[in-house]
Amino acid sequence: MSAKKVLVAFCHELGCNVTIDDARRAYFALEQKDRKRFRFSCSDRHCNVTMSGVNYHVKAEDGDKFKAAHFRSPHPHTPGCEWNQFTSDIEQDIQPGETKDDFIERKARQKLRDDINYFDASLDNDTSTGMTSPRPVSTPVTKTESDESNKKKENTRWSKYTKTTVLQRLIDFWQEAKNTLSHKEFMNLRIYIKNRGSVYLNKYITHINNGLTNKYEGVIYGGGHLVRRYGRGFLFSYFDKHEEKEVYLYVDKEIMASGNGMSNYLHEILETENVRYFRVFLLNPSWSRRINKKGGHVINLHIKKVQQLVIFYELNSSKVHESTANEKDGDNPA
Structure with missing residues (x-):
């Protein structure tokens, strides 16, 4: 046995x-x-x-x-x-x-x-x-x-x-x-x-390059990097585009605060240094289009509860910290 x-x-x-x-x-x-x-x-x-x-x-x-x-x-x-x-x-x-x-x-x-x-x-x-x-x-x-x-x-x-x-x-x-x-x-x-x-x-769990929605109202996921923190909230940019449009996820601090221990866990993942990328999983998110400050069309993913969110990370092999905080213009979608 x-x-x-x-x-x-x-x-x-x-x-x-x-x-x-x-x-x-x-x-x-x-x-x-x-x-x-x-x-x-x-x-x-x-x-x-x-x-x-x-x-x-x-x-x-x-x-x-x-x-x-x-x-x-x-x-x-x-x-x-x-x-x-x-x-x-x-x-x-x-x-x-x-x-x-x-x-x-x-x-x-x-x-x-x-x-x-x-x-x-x-x-x-x-x-x-x-x-x-x-x-x-x-x-x-x-x-x-x-x-x-x-x-x-x-x-x-x-x-x-x-x-x-x-x-x-x-x-x-x-x-x-x-x-x-x-x-x-x-x-x-x-x-x-x-x-x-x-x-x-x-x-039931599909990559974002297969679509922004899952036919079973299931989970979509993809890799990307953290653009900016807003208190405990954050703006995340996916590597993969949809119809040539950049895809973002914005989660405000109120949603992040609603998950008790899971919110703390996610917050500490997002605060990890020397991260190569984050992989973000979303349960049945909604989405919308918007125009950013540069006049470009982008897509925003939305969740209502922190229970729809899971995040993993992978560290850089280099010991040198490469911050991604300033790689994007950091539009606040709120």
Whole structure:
């Protein structure tokens, strides 16, 4: 049996079960002077073995340097622990009623630190908080009619752990899958989107050069550089153009302030020095055209909530800091 895949652990400082993404947001919500690594133990109260949280306390770099935040089990779990059973379930041979494609996808998912098969992108959900139920997590998941029709794709026994409303967790899952799986495995990876059904992950998260909108009201992303900060707000310029027009993202300080720990995390990423580029992911943004101070036509992307935003960065290999703050005219689109 391979190393345990643990998706949720009990955090002693927070007093509840958390995903590793919950731990990251809680950690960065603290003032820097107050930050100390959290203590974790197994979410199964009958086990309670000490756990380790890995990479949640550092900012995630892009590309090959990306390191997935995850829980690690340095000690054996008790025989009846739910995570022993979870590992056993996901490692089973092909099951009755399971197609060959489903089995191949399940085997590919075993290579990843996290396992997400359901994403709820509803912006009316409060995604600024994570799992806050006290140990143990045992509340049955309420199934909707659309959920019931997807039983083949969703392991209902573990769905309370493999569902998320948090974009950062979804993008971390995508990032690790892209870096870890073979091209064929990655292209065949699917996820269930609330009100949309089963969608290939690579179709739900698409590059900006494929369009400013995603047909599933999903995620678009692209690289670029920071033009200017406006308090905690910022203006970002994408490298890729749309119809020969430059593309910008402006996020004002009020939106940035609305995301609690995630706002702090994003702010610290944007304050990182010696950055080669930022890669920005946006969940279902709107867009508009405008004319800048030089009379040129440009495109502005818009979001309403910080929960629609994920940012990674890559550092320059050179030790010399090359500031991009003055590379553009810095029009304030407000």
